[in-house]
């Protein structure tokens with residue numbers, strides 16, 4: 238397991254090993270003990286999500302759930318290719334409003350750990366792209382929130398993305414009354 242930090246403290250890039258043979262490969266996509274042995278202890282996951290976006294340039298985000306249903310997410314790409322983004326929206330954080338993005342693909346097997354307190358979004362870079370991700374809290378529709386994809390200064394490298402109505406009508410980051418508070422790590 239390759240573990241890399243990012244410019245956003247707490248957001249990690251995790252790349253599991255792939256064991257290749259004549260059939261293809263085998264990979265442990267999630268192993269709590271492997272990460273703990275490397276000093277990384279993530280919260281418990283309670284829900285797995287899976288979405289497929291048929292069209293290149295489909296953009297889902299920027300989303301969050303308010304406490305007590307705030308979600309940490311461990312994100313990977315099951316098929317195709319996407320650009321995945323986390324945005325820090327924890328009040329008082331030194332990196333508030335800052336974003337980090339990386340390409341996740343079936344080919345690179347890379348995963349992004351996004352703690353609670355960050356917005357999450359992605360744009361697809363191939364047709365029929367599938368994203369699968371583990372969440373640390375259950376879905377709660379009433380706690381669901383969205384921030385406009387083009388209000389953060391993210392370099393999505395996409396024009397006129399395919400959006401849901403919710404995402405098209407989302408509030409700009411400047412108007413967000415963030416429900417998250419930054420807590421200095423011990």
Ligand SMILES: Cc1cn([C@H]2C[C@H](O)[C@@H](COP(=O)(O)OP(=O)(O)O[C@H]3O[C@H](C)C(=O)[C@H](O)[C@H]3O)O2)c(=O)[nH]c1=O
Nearest residue numbers: 286288297298300301310357358359375376377401403
């Ligand atoms: C998120 C979610 C949605 N749904 C239902 C609600 C709707 O009937 C349908 C589509 O939901 P939505 O349009 O919110 O799906 P996305 O636009 O992919 O939203 C997700 O995309 C970004 C990138 C995320 O990180 C979140 O997990 C989530 O906000 O699935 C559920 O039943 N359970 C769920 O956990």
